[in-house]
Amino acid sequence: MSIRLDGVGFVHANGVQTLADIDLQVAAGERLAIIGPSGAGKTTLLHLLATRLRPSQGRLELLGEQPWTLSVRARQRLRARIGLVHQSPPLPPRQRVVTAVSAGRIGYWSTLRALLNLVHPLDSGGVRDELARLDLADKLFERCNQLSGGQLQRVGIARVLYQSPQLILADEPVSAMDPVLAGHTLALLNREAAQRGISLLASVHAVELALEHFPRIVGVRDGRILFDRPAAEVSAAELQALYANAQLQQAPAPAMAPQPLMPRC
Numbered sequence: 001m002s003i004r005l006d007g008v009g010f011v012h013a014n015g016v017q018t019l020a021d022i023d024l025q026v027a028a029g030e031r032l033a034i035i036g037p038s039g040a041g042k043t044t045l046l047h048l049l050a051t052r053l054r055p056s057q058g059r060l061e062l063l064g065e066q067p068w069t070l071s072v073r074a075r076q077r078l079r080a081r082i083g084l085v086h087q088s089p090p091l092p093p094r095q096r097v098v099t100a101v102s103a104g105r106i107g108y109w110s111t112l113r114a115l116l117n118l119v120h121p122l123d124s125g126g127v128r129d130e131l132a133r134l135d136l137a138d139k140l141f142e143r144c145n146q147l148s149g150g151q152l153q154r155v156g157i158a159r160v161l162y163q164s165p166q167l168i169l170a171d172e173p174v175s176a177m178d179p180v181l182a183g184h185t186l187a188l189l190n191r192e193a194a195q196r197g198i199s200l201l202a203s204v205h206a207v208e209l210a211l212e213h214f215p216r217i218v219g220v221r222d223g224r225i226l227f228d229r230p231a232a233e234v235s236a237a238e239l240q241a242l243y244a245n246a247q248l249q250q251a252p253a254p255a256m257a258p259q260p261l262m263p264r265c
Contacts, residue, residue, distance in 0.1 A: 001064070035203075042203040093145035097142055130162045
């Protein structure tokens, strides 16, 4: 089991509760999208899974570990097994692509090796192979500020994949892209996760993309899970309830057969 949450909740320091009674299980290699209106708690949920936040209630298990029972060093080792895909990849603009991607392994390296890699990338062949899988092999030695937005996102994904994680968490990874590029990027991310047996949870902004690309959909509203089912079984009525009194962001027409993606909190 990659993820298990039992009765998990999160309360901010100001007393506002963002999540309540979250029960969720994700098997190794499973891929799912989290959808719901803005403010539903999707990003907070991903931050809990990334161990950036500590649950206020309940039990959280990640990759066979209970992170908040671990020492700081052991928790750092656990984080090295979790890849994070951001809406805007945190890539230094003047850094070369080969260096940016190879930094995916920094969680496994000594400080000396990390510094050496900045001067002379230690595995340019392995990085090139990773980029080739995302149609970017020819960008190996280009600087990040010479790439398009879509190429930058794929470089960010390549860095996460080069990390060799067991779990990938993606927070609205394609919300800044046009629908065609967004679909292509999600297809690449799902393909690579499926082929490598990596568990993938993505918060997706556009509902129809979630339904198209992810086998399982989790609907979150007001800090609670409203439904959790295979994409093909998500009904128009459930989507309407999920987004009631909220703007349904690019939701499918009621007659459209459901498939997978995710938005931001």
